[in-house]
Amino acid sequence: MLSMREIRITHPFFETMIFGVLIGHEREVEDQHASKLETLTAEDGGDFGASYLLFLSSAATEEGAFGSWVAKYPALGEFSRKYSFFKPLMLSIGKSIRHTTTWQKVILSVASGLMSMSDVATDVYTVAYFNITGKTEVARLMLTFLLLSLAMQLIAVYCVHYKSKRQILIEMLGTLTFAKPAFNKFRVLTNAKVCVELF
Amino acid sequence: MKGHELVPPVSEMMMFKLCEVFSESIPMTVIQVTNILASEELDLVVVGALFTSAVFVAEGVSYMTYMKDINEESRRKQSLFYGFIPLSGIKLVVVKWSMYLLSFCQLLGKSLEMAILIELGGKTLAIQVMVAETAFFFVYKLVRRDFRYWLRFSNVYSLIFSFFARVVLKIVTGMR
Secondary structure, three states, X not given: OOOHHHHHHHOOHHHHHHHHHHHOOOOOOOXXXXXXXXXXXXXXXXXXXXXXXXXXHHOOOHHHHHHHHHHHOHHHHHHHHHOOOHHHHHHHHHHHHHOOOOHHHHHHHHHHHHHHHHHHHHHHHHHHHHHHOOOHHHHHHHHXXXXXXXXXXXXXXXXXXXXXXXXXXXXXXXXXXXXXXXXXXHHHHHOOOOOOOOO | OOOOOOOOHHHHHHHHHHXXXXXXXXXXXXXXXXXXXXXXXXXHHHHHHHHHHHHHHHHHHHXXXXXXXXXXXXXXXXXXXXXXXOOOHHHHHHHHHHHHHHXXXXXXXXXXXXXXXXXXXXXXXXXXXXXXXXXXXXXXXXXXXXXXXXXXXXXXXXXXXXXXXXXXXXXXXXXX
């Protein structure tokens, strides 16, 4: 097994590729790259790095991004088969990149919150509409479901955060202002571990 | 996780979506479809509210399924069911949008079914059909010995929690 220093010399693309992934930007990359590992250049590495970032932004998981990336560039597949550390390394880097805080994630979270607020706002309008048009029974029923939803969410906040009173208050405030979906989405997008234990 | 939370962020988000979809979005959609069909005049904002609720349910439930499916543990432990979503490429986009569309249409279809039942036999008939569907689902679960939820509670609490969890999930998954 070669050391990292030796790999850097034997495979000049490796260093630029890692730099490309860590400090580069995602961009479309042409497919015309050498298919043989031995012939890859430092320039190819930069393109591979940018390409990996692009796959990370569109794939469901880093595993999926890695699979598509390696399938697109056969030379990287060869490299992965040759060096067993490569896949875990790229998956680990991919996971931390995917959960880094970015403006895109902030915007996505805010959009999620706005969607929830618009849902409630239109529901409130509908309640008022049915009330005005004389369908008070329907309006009351809809209001009951709105309040039931709020109550269930407040109970869920208590169950999840009961160990910290301060956090309960913050989360309850988020729930009452219908901003909680934004908090939740942001936490999911920036949390390193994706695990679904309860469901 | 900071340390005090009972569940990770993904589970917390799913809990909230489930609460919202079960107790607000689904009932609101059913009520709105029933009333819009019975109304002689249409208010555009009310129709918009109906579509917002349906879109919210479709997005919420599809996202829950998506997160559960791409989870490594789900794919490893329940490989018979999970793993149907491709992890990258155009197939991923197609499957995700198909899921949204399917959920959206299913919810509107089910709401229409409820509206027709209410029109035919009143609320009683609609409730009877829902209870019958749920009862059939429980019988199926009992026959398969799959009624009790896996969370560790004492016998009574386990049965109560299982009952509510199954009812909520039956309504949410059945409606979308």
